Amino acid sequence: MEFAYLGPRGTFTEAALRRLPAAKGATTTPMSSVAEVLDAVRRGEVDAGFVPLENSQEGTVTVTVDELVGGEPLVIAGEAVLPVTMVLASEKTADGITTVASHPHALAQVRGYLRRELPNATAVNALSTAEAAQRVLVGEFDACICAPFTAEAAGLPVQAFNIGDNPNAETRFVHVVRPCPPPEPSGNDITSLAVYIDHDQVGALLAVLTEFAVRGINLTRIESRPTGEALGRYAFFLDCTGHLADARMGEALMGLRRICADVRYLGSYRRDRSDDPVPAPKGLSDTDFTAAADWLRHLRDGGRP
Numbered sequence: 001m002e003f004a005y006l007g008p009r010g011t012f013t014e015a016a017l018r019r020l021p022a023a024k025g026a027t028t029t030p031m032s033s034v035a036e037v038l039d040a041v042r043r044g045e046v047d048a049g050f051v052p053l054e055n056s057q058e059g060t061v062t063v064t065v066d067e068l069v070g071g072e073p074l075v076i077a078g079e080a081v082l083p084v085t086m087v088l089a090s091e092k093t094a095d096g097i098t099t100v101a102s103h104p105h106a107l108a109q110v111r112g113y114l115r116r117e118l119p120n121a122t123a124v125n126a127l128s129t130a131e132a133a134q135r136v137l138v139g140e141f142d143a144c145i146c147a148p149f150t151a152e153a154a155g156l157p158v159q160a161f162n163i164g165d166n167p168n169a170e171t172r173f174v175h176v177v178r179p180c181p182p183p184e185p186s187g188n189d190i191t192s193l194a195v196y197i198d199h200d201q202v203g204a205l206l207a208v209l210t211e212f213a214v215r216g217i218n219l220t221r222i223e224s225r226p227t228g229e230a231l232g233r234y235a236f237f238l239d240c241t242g243h244l245a246d247a248r249m250g251e252a253l254m255g256l257r258r259i260c261a262d263v264r265y266l267g268s269y270r271r272d273r274s275d276d277p278v279p280a281p282k283g284l285s286d287t288d289f290t291a292a293a294d295w296l297r298h299l300r301d302g303g304r305p
């Protein structure tokens with residue numbers, strides 16, 4: 001089993017990959033961008049890819065969502081959530097720092113710190129936190145924002161620890177494969193979808209949400225991304241609790257298929273976190289669904305109404 005991931009060695013992505021059960025014993029190959037990782041999976045050069053999807057502070061990693069929603073189909077087979085702690089790494093102290101490099105998501109997570117402590121430094125985007133550290137080492141930039149373990153591995157002194165604006169920030173990463181049957185339901189799963197609605201239809205998005213609501217399926221995320229066709233044309237990226245194999249998820253998907261311009265299934269997979277379960281509304285628990293199905297079967301069998 002070979003996994004490609006957003007590298008170089010030392011990224012948050014690499015640290016998160018170590019937590020993914022499916023990657024135990026796998027060969028791991030760093031690549032320099034999310035697009036490169038996903039293309040290597042599409043071309044069959046590796047079995048799987050591992051890339052960041054969203055951060056609790058800065059939101060979506062748009063390149064990942066856009067690739068999943070719009071590129072040659074891939075599916076998510078798993079996820080891992082990693083707390084992200086940022087440091088300022090540099091051989092120089094604050095007065096000597098005029099450039100600070102990092103991944104745009106990492107820079108965004110320390111925006112307040114940079115404004116307060118290094119107001120005159122220029123922030124420069126890098127492909128990842130570990131790439132930024134390498135560029136500091138060769139003297140291209142004065143400092144970088146990265147994980148404590150990245151600074152240590154690069155041999156860069158840490159000038160300030162825990163500089164994230166939100167000390168509880170965490171990033172969610174996904175394990176991506178070529179289309180294949182999903183892992184078995186675990187009882188704590190998410191199904192991800194990209195949904196395209198008819199833009200000239202009033203209430204089209206409400207109709208999509210209704211397919212889930214009437215079946216007691218909880219949405220944990222909804223994100224709109226431009227399709228690129230024209231201004232105002234958006235696709236919706238949805239995460240819903242439940243698995244493709246669940247009867248109610250199957251019915252919701254069939255409903256979407258009937259009413260939407262297009263639906264792209266993006267995978268059913270085990271959640272890395274178990275939030276407190278959202279109580280099922282009246283009539284929408286698993287027991288309610290089974291009892292209603294039994295009743296219908298009874299009627300169809302000619303039983304007493």
Ligand SMILES: O=C(O)C(=O)C[C@]1(C(=O)O)C=C[C@@H](O)C=C1
Nearest residue numbers: 011012013052103105128129171
């Ligand atoms: O640059 C890295 O180390 C990454 O793994 C990428 C990434 C991201 O895309 O959000 C991962 C986690 C952090 O939120 C910052 C950067």
